[in-house]
Amino acid sequence: MAGPHDPAAATLARRLEREWLSGGALSTCLLPLSGLYRLLWAVRSLLYRWGLKRAEALPVPVIVVGNWIVGGAGKTPTTLALLQLLQSWGIKAGVISRGYGRDSDEVALVRRDSPARAVGDEPLLIHLRSDVPVAVGRDRVAAARALLQAHPQLQILISDDGLQHGRLPRALSILVFDSRGIGNGHVLPAGPLRQPFQARLPADHLVLYNAAQASTALPGHLAKRTLSGAVSLQDWWDGQPASLSSVQSLRGRPLVAAAGMAQPARFFDMLEACGLEITERHALPDHFDFATRPWRADAADVLVTEKDAVKLRPTPGSKPGGPRIWVVTLDFRPEHAFEQALLERLAAMGCPAREPAHRT
Numbered sequence: 001m002a003g004p005h006d007p008a009a010a011t012l013a014r015r016l017e018r019e020w021l022s023g024g025a026l027s028t029c030l031l032p033l034s035g036l037y038r039l040l041w042a043v044r045s046l047l048y049r050w051g052l053k054r055a056e057a058l059p060v061p062v063i064v065v066g067n068w069i070v071g072g073a074g075k076t077p078t079t080l081a082l083l084q085l086l087q088s089w090g091i092k093a094g095v096i097s098r099g100y101g102r103d104s105d106e107v108a109l110v111r112r113d114s115p116a117r118a119v120g121d122e123p124l125l126i127h128l129r130s131d132v133p134v135a136v137g138r139d140r141v142a143a144a145r146a147l148l149q150a151h152p153q154l155q156i157l158i159s160d161d162g163l164q165h166g167r168l169p170r171a172l173s174i175l176v177f178d179s180r181g182i183g184n185g186h187v188l189p190a191g192p193l194r195q196p197f198q199a200r201l202p203a204d205h206l207v208l209y210n211a212a213q214a215s216t217a218l219p220g221h222l223a224k225r226t227l228s229g230a231v232s233l234q235d236w237w238d239g240q241p242a243s244l245s246s247v248q249s250l251r252g253r254p255l256v257a258a259a260g261m262a263q264p265a266r267f268f269d270m271l272e273a274c275g276l277e278i279t280e281r282h283a284l285p286d287h288f289d290f291a292t293r294p295w296r297a298d299a300a301d302v303l304v305t306e307k308d309a310v311k312l313r314p315t316p317g318s319k320p321g322g323p324r325i326w327v328v329t330l331d332f333r334p335e336h337a338f339e340q341a342l343l344e345r346l347a348a349m350g351c352p353a354r355e356p357a358h359r360t
Contacts (some may be wrong), residue, residue, distance in 0.1 A: 020070075023184045030190035037187045038196055041309055048166055049351040056141045059148065060157050061171035061349040070192045072262035072286060073178040074210030076122045076307070077225065079160045079333035080296030082174070083130040083266075086337060089353035091346070092153055097123045097160040098329045101287040107137035107146045116311045121287055122160060122322070124310045140168045148272030159194040164194055173205045178263070181215035206341055208334055221338035227270050228331040230303070232324065234314045242329040247274055250303075254279040256295045257303045260288030267305060271328065276303075300325040306330075 019027040024131075025050075043272045048054040063082065067073040069256045079095060086093045099120030110127045119136050127134040133151045140162050148154060162168050163175070183192040187304035199217070201207070207220025214220060230240030230250065236242070259267040264283035271278055282294040290311045295302050302323045304312065309327040346353050 003106055016189075017192075019141075020183045020186075021180060027184060027186065027190045027208050031186065034187050034190040037189075041187070041195055044166065053166060055166050055169040055334075058141070058144055058157070058169055060154060062159055062164045062169055063156065063172045064159045064165075064168065064177065064360040065171040065174045066159075066161050067164070067176045068179060068193050068197070069177070069183060070188065070194060072110060073176045073180070073206075074223070074225075075161055075176055076126065077330065078126070078174060078176050078208060078223070078334075079126060079158055079211070080129055080344075081332050081334055082158055082221070083126070083132055085342065086156065086353075087130075087132075088344075089343075091351055091353055092155045093158055094135070094147050094151055094154040094156075095123070095126050095130075095158050095160055096147060096162075097126070097134065097136050098140065098162070099123050101289070102136065104164060105138035106137070107135060107143050107149055109146065109305075110134040110136060119291065121226035121307055121310050128310065129306070136258065140165050144168075159279075171204065172345050174216075175201070175205055175220075177207065177209050177211065177215050179211040179215050193218050204309075204345075206338070208338060210317070210332075221296070221335050221341070222334060223334040223338070224288055225270075225330055225332050227274055228329050230326045230328050233304075233309060233312060233327055236306075236309055236327040238312055242327065246326070247276070247328075250301060251275050251277075253277065253301055255301050255303055256280040256299045256323070257284070258284060258294055258308065260284035260286060260290070260308050261284050261305060267328075267346055270330075271303060278303075293323075295323060297322065301326060303328050355358050 002159050016026055016079050065075050065079050067075060083093055097120060108119055109303050111153060112128060114124055116124050123134050123136045131201050133147055135143040135147035140159055144157055147245050159168060163173060163295045182197050185191060185197060187193045187196055209215060209222050210219055230246040231242040233242055241278050255276055257268050257271055268278055284294060302325045304327060306327055306329055312325060343353055
């Protein structure tokens with residue numbers, strides 16, 4: 001079997017990803033397997049409908065943030081934006097996640113000093129950015145119970161991913177799409193969908209588009225993502241805020257940019273749109289562990305995402321010199337109509353929200 005760094009396997013994977021968007025011979029050849037996937041999904045859905053399988057019960061409502069398409073569509077930024085809204089409305093929230101890429105599947109509570117390999121890069125980022133309790137585990141129901149036992153004051157849980165985790169109860173599902181929409185419309189492996197497309201969604205769903213415009217026929221709301229600033233790696237770990245002045249100070253310099261995410265080009269394009277000169281791009285696999293640095297040792301300034309920064313802890317007492325690493329932060333903000341729809345759903349869940357402050 002080809003290893004993860006096999007050039008032939010990587011070329012085949014890139015071709016399949018392209019065909020997931022527009023179709024092609026390879027995608028067509030995989031349609032029988034997609035038919036089997038659809039059949040298994042239909043059987044699973046019937047088992048839940050007939051009560052032979054069922055969601056577990058939890059004492060607080062759960063909001064699941066997820067997507068149908070393989071790869072990141074903006075779940076973690078959406079989770080962070082939700083947490084900010086809930087905090088502004090006086091609602092105590094916690095987060096559960098599988099913690100993709102962890103060394104273990106067991107349930108664990110995330111701490112500030114948790115290694116990313118032990119809890120996952122995205123759960124660690126959520127905890128560092130929001131300072132809310134976070135638990136990880138392959139069994140999200142067990143993670144939820146452990147989190148509630150440790151923090152009984154929580155009024156609501158957000159599941160970062162988990163739309164396809166049938167045992168997890170949910171009062172609301174937030175379905176996130178990016179510019180790829182549903183790709184070629186096929187389920188795995190002929191297409192990128194993790195479940196069949198539904199033209200009509202149940203009432204307990206909200207759709208959020210992490211794109212300039214809606215990318216499917218489903219009615220939903222838009223979110224705007226902008227670059228909000230940059231901060232040195234050491235200052236980021238010390239909790240210092242990023243600033244646009246730091247971004248401006250980098251203009252005119254040759255810069256290296258690295259991103260371990262589903263769509264690195266989107267990050268690079270955003271940097272260049274701010275007038276930065278990116279002379280070297282490192283488009284890394286999603287959840288890249290940075291065990292080795294992908295940039296040259298003589299690079300002067302390196303720009304990374306916050307998701308990458310959680311795996312680049314500064315070394316105490318390290319000697320000066322080497323690349324200066326800058327963490328670029330993004331502002332992800334759903335439109336006001338989404339906030340109003342969320343407030344209505346919270347009221348229906350029995351989660352009272354304080355009158356939100358006027359948004360600037």
